[in-house]
Amino acid sequence: MITVTMKRSDGGITGFTYEGHAGYADHGQDIVCSAVTAQLMMTYNGLETVLGIPLDLDMASDGGYFSFSLKDPAEANVAKAQVLMETLKLGLLAIQTQYEENITLIEEEV
Template sequence: MINVHIARLDDGSIEGFSIEGHANFAKAGRDIVCAGVSAVTVGTVNSIEALTGVELDSKMKNGFLSARLTEPLADSVSSQVQLLLESMVVMLESIAASYGKYIRVEQGNN
C-alpha cells in the first residue's frame, strides 16, 4: 500500500508531504496506481520549482518521496505554491477514491 502524509501547519497550509510504499496493484512496470502517484507527486515538485522558483527540500528513493518547504515565502509566491500543493492533494484523493485498497491519504499537523 502507498501511504501519503500531507503535513499541514496550524493555518491549514501545506508544509510538505511524504509518500512511501508500493501499491502492488500490478507487476512492476504495469502498476498504474504507482505510476499515477509518482507522476502526480514528482510532477508537483517539478512544477513548483519550474513555475515559482521555489526549491523544496526533497528526497527520493525507491518507494519513497518527501518534499518540504524550508523557508517562509512572499505571499504571492506562497499562494502559487499552495495552489499547486492543494491540486496535488485533489489528484491523490481522486486516485484513492478509485483505488483505495492500494493508497491511503492522511492529512494533519506535522
C-alpha cells in the same frame, strides 16, 4: 500499499511524503504507482522549476519513498504553492477513491 502523508501547518500544506508500493500490478505495470508518482513529480517540478520555490527533497532509489517540503513556508510565492499542493491533494483523493486498497492519504499537522 502507498501511504501519502500531507503535512499542514497553520492551515497551509507544507509538504508531502510518499511511502510504499501500491501492489496493484507488477513493477513497471502498476498504474496506481504511476499515477501517484506522476502527480507528485509534476507538483514538485512546478514548485521548484516553474515557481522557483526552494524545497527540501528526500527520495529512495527504489521508488518506494519520495518526500518534499517547503524550505520556507513564508516564501513570497507561498500562495501559488498552495494552489499546486491543494490540486495535488485533490488528484490523490481521486486516485484513493478508485483504488482505496492501494493508496491512503493522511493529513498531519506539523
